[in-house]
Amino acid sequence: MIGLNALFHRRPEAIVVIGAAVFGALSFLIALRPALDLNAAAAARPSSEPDAAVARGRALYLAEGCGYCHSQFVRPLFIDAAYGRASEAADYADAAPPLLGTERAGPDLSNVGIRQPSVMWNLLHLFNPRSMVPESVMPGFPWYFEIVDRQRAGDGAGDDVLALPEPFLPAGKVALPRREALDLVAYLQSLRQE
Amino acid sequence: MSSATINTELAAVPATSAEDDRATAGIVYAYTASAAFWLLVGSAYGTLAACKLVWPDLLPFEWLSFGRIRPIHTASVLLGWLSVGLTGIAYLVVYRTARRALFSNALAHAGLWLLNLALAAGLVTLSLGMTRGPVEYREWLTPIAAVFAAGSLINGANIFVTLLRRRTEELYIADWFILGSFTWLPILYVIGYLPAFDRGIGNVVIQAYYMHVVLGMWFTPLVLGITYWALPRMLHKPIYSYALGVLAFWANLVFYPLIGAHHFVFAPLPWWLQTTAIAIGIGMMIPVVASSGNFLLTMNGSWRMIRREPAVWFIAVGAASYLAASLQGSLQAFRSANALLHFTNHTVGHAHFAAYGFVSFLLFGAVYGLVPRITGAQDAPVRIRLHFWLALGGMALYVVAMVVAGVLQGMSWADGRPFIDSVIASAPWYAVRAAGGGLMTLGHVVFAWNLWLMRPQPRRAEVWVSPGLEAAR
Numbered sequence: 324m325i326g327l328n329a330l331f332h333r334r335p336e337a338i339v340v341i342g343a344a345v346f347g348a349l350s351f352l353i354a355l356r357p358a359l360d361l362n363a364a365a366a367a368r369p370s371s372e373p374d375a376a377v378a379r380g381r382a383l384y385l386a387e388g389c390g391y392c393h394s395q396f397v398r399p400l401f402i403d404a405a406y407g408r409a410s411e412a413a414d415y416a417d418a419a420p421p422l423l424g425t426e427r428a429g430p431d432l433s434n435v436g437i438r439q440p441s442v443m444w445n446l447l448h449l450f451n452p453r454s455m456v457p458e459s460v461m462p463g464f465p466w467y468f469e470i471v472d473r474q475r476a477g478d479g480a481g482d483d484v485l486a487l488p489e490p491f492l493p494a495g496k497v498a499l500p501r502r503e504a505l506d507l508v509a510y511l512q513s514l515r516q517e
Numbered sequence: 518m519s520s521a522t523i524n525t526e527l528a529a530v531p532a533t534s535a536e537d538d539r540a541t542a543g544i545v546y547a548y549t550a551s552a553a554f555w556l557l558v559g560s561a562y563g564t565l566a567a568c569k570l571v572w573p574d575l576l577p578f579e580w581l582s583f584g585r586i587r588p589i590h591t592a593s594v595l596l597g598w599l600s601v602g603l604t605g606i607a608y609l610v611v612y613r614t615a616r617r618a619l620f621s622n623a624l625a626h627a628g629l630w631l632l633n634l635a636l637a638a639g640l641v642t643l644s645l646g647m648t649r650g651p652v653e654y655r656e657w658l659t660p661i662a663a664v665f666a667a668g669s670l671i672n673g674a675n676i677f678v679t680l681l682r683r684r685t686e687e688l689y690i691a692d693w694f695i696l697g698s699f700t701w702l703p704i705l706y707v708i709g710y711l712p713a714f715d716r717g718i719g720n721v722v723i724q725a726y727y728m729h730v731v732l733g734m735w736f737t738p739l740v741l742g743i744t745y746w747a748l749p750r751m752l753h754k755p756i757y758s759y760a761l762g763v764l765a766f767w768a769n770l771v772f773y774p775l776i777g778a779h780h781f782v783f784a785p786l787p788w789w790l791q792t793t794a795i796a797i798g799i800g801m802m803i804p805v806v807a808s809s810g811n812f813l814l815t816m817n818g819s820w821r822m823i824r825r826e827p828a829v830w831f832i833a834v835g836a837a838s839y840l841a842a843s844l845q846g847s848l849q850a851f852r853s854a855n856a857l858l859h860f861t862n863h864t865v866g867h868a869h870f871a872a873y874g875f876v877s878f879l880l881f882g883a884v885y886g887l888v889p890r891i892t893g894a895q896d897a898p899v900r901i902r903l904h905f906w907l908a909l910g911g912m913a914l915y916v917v918a919m920v921v922a923g924v925l926q927g928m929s930w931a932d933g934r935p936f937i938d939s940v941i942a943s944a945p946w947y948a949v950r951a952a953g954g955g956l957m958t959l960g961h962v963v964f965a966w967n968l969w970l971m972r973p974q975p976r977r978a979e980v981w982v983s984p985g986l987e988a989a990r
Binding site: 332333336338342345347350353354355357358362383385387388389391392394398399400401402409410412415418422424425427428429430452453458460461463464465466 | 588648708785865940
């Protein structure tokens with residue numbers, strides 16, 4: 324052992340080589356090999372034909388960092404029972420990256436497509452969450468909407484016209500969703516873990 | 518080692534010149550100043566994010582949206598403040614322990630440019646929503662991460678060659694930790710960015726590994742190494758137990774890589790992977806107690822002196838936080854606790870307790886304790902005290918608020934109440950957290966001011982080196 328002690332106290336290359344070898348071997352055993360095995364074993368669920376709007380919506384979901392506060396990971400625990408069945412490896416087989424998440428400042432969204440099926444509710448909630456849930460701390464995404472005069476939008480009668488009172492919108496104005504808002508809603512509607 | 522032997526060694530070994538001192542002071546100061554800049558940036562983003570959870574419609578701009586500024590906050594404080602600051606002080610420790618000029622001063626400056634370039638590019642791209650997704654601490658696009666990795670590789674190589682050419686006979690334990698950190702970072706960074714694991718459940722295994730191992734095999738050993746050098750210097754006495762440092766080095770290497778999966782307990786990952794992570798988390802108490810106990814026992818007997826040295830206060834809090842935060846993390850991983858506390862703010866509190874109370878406090882202490890010795894400019898202790906109390910008060914508010922909010926959230930969910938109840942229960946604690954973050958940010962302004970006063974003083978550095986050492990060269 325004296326020899327080893329002297330080796331590490333005299334030779335920086337010994338620290339680097341042994342350190343890298345031990346760390347590399349442990350990394351292989353605990354991370355690389357399980358990751359390879361799991362990806363090989365997990366068969367993707369037969370999914371419906373890929374939807375361009377859903378894919379664009381998912382990209383926006385990533386860009387806006389929604390996954391920092393919303394998990395998509397239901398644990399096999401009674402605490403998570405309200406979110407539906409527990410998540411399985413196959414649920415994530417196609418996901419790049421999978422969005423299990425580590426925090427629930429907002430609720431889990433694995434099943435939000437079933438829980439919240441209304442497109443208009445989702446649009447209003449994205450425009451300003453406080454309009455639907457007064458105590459919500461979620462950011463609004465007004466940049467995915469266009470604010471126009473009520474008259475120009477046909478007196479607020481169209482399917483996609485967001486008519487909100489003050490303080491959410493100035494009097495006489497309505498919000499029209501841009502394509503991004505509709506894409507995000509399409510993605511949220513696609514989240515169904517049945 | 519008695520002071521007599523230190524003096525003999527100093528006389529026997531040709532010392533570095535005043536010119537080397539000036540060059541190294543320039544490098545160390547450039548790194549710490551950059552680190553302080555990123556600390557201010559990261560604190561501003563962090564405080565804004567905390568305020569947005571209190572006033573969600575504050576500053577409703579795309580590039581300041583919560584989901585975009587959160588990764589900017591973590592990248593700025595972890596990769597900016599901590600990585601850059603720790604690297605700068607590591608250069609100083611290596612310079613002192615090798616008793617030799619750095620292999621290349623130009624490479625040290627080049628390394629800093631690359632790190633800063635990556636950090637600036639990361640800030641801009643994340644503001645624009647260009648990200649690899651909410652995969653913590655590896656959100657940067659691959660080319661930006663590659664620039665950061667190149668900077669770290671250059672620094673690691675520079676440090677390695679300097680230690681190869683050292684004038685001292687033995688390699689001090691601080692250098693073990695520093696060499697290890699610069700060896701492990703490139704390995705885990707490459708694994709974190711391997712395109713083979715971009716999709717599927719395998720990505721989760723890599724994410725768990727990466728997000729935890731970057732803390733345990735980069736920040737932890739680097740800051741421990743620096744403290745193994747800084748604390749004895751500041752107290753003018755040897756470390757309590759050199760052997761405990763050796764034990765901590767090997768135990769950290771064997772245990773830490775294995776515990777990442779505790780971030781995804783109950784996920785569809787193999788049960789053995791989760792159980793290994795949870796069980797080895799208890800094994801982690803060996804290196805944690807070895808190092809934190811070592812630091813606190815080194816301080817023991819010097820409390821009267823420490824009362825007058827606020828720089829050491831930071832190290833005392835850092836060592837105690839290392840112990841407490843590690844214990845908290847290991848217990849939080851137990852399945853019974855994890856079922857209730859996972860997904861809650863308790864985790865956020867733990868992360869700040871570790872990254873701030875432990876790593877940042879030790880770095881603050883090392884900067885105050887070591888930088889004046891090479892720049893030749895001392896700061897007034899009164900402002901170090903001010904920084905200390907702001908940082909400690911802010912951290913205490915922050916961690917307590919998040920732990921309480923986390924328990925309330927977990928209990929609300931376990932009761933099966935509507936989700937919004939957990940948001941309402943957290944609301945007052947979000948306000949306390951924002952106040953704590955504000956105090957920490959104020960402390961960082963004082964720190965930046967202090968650092969400016971410690972800038973290199975060319976005239977005094979000449980007076981500083983004793984003529985005897987110059988002659989011995």
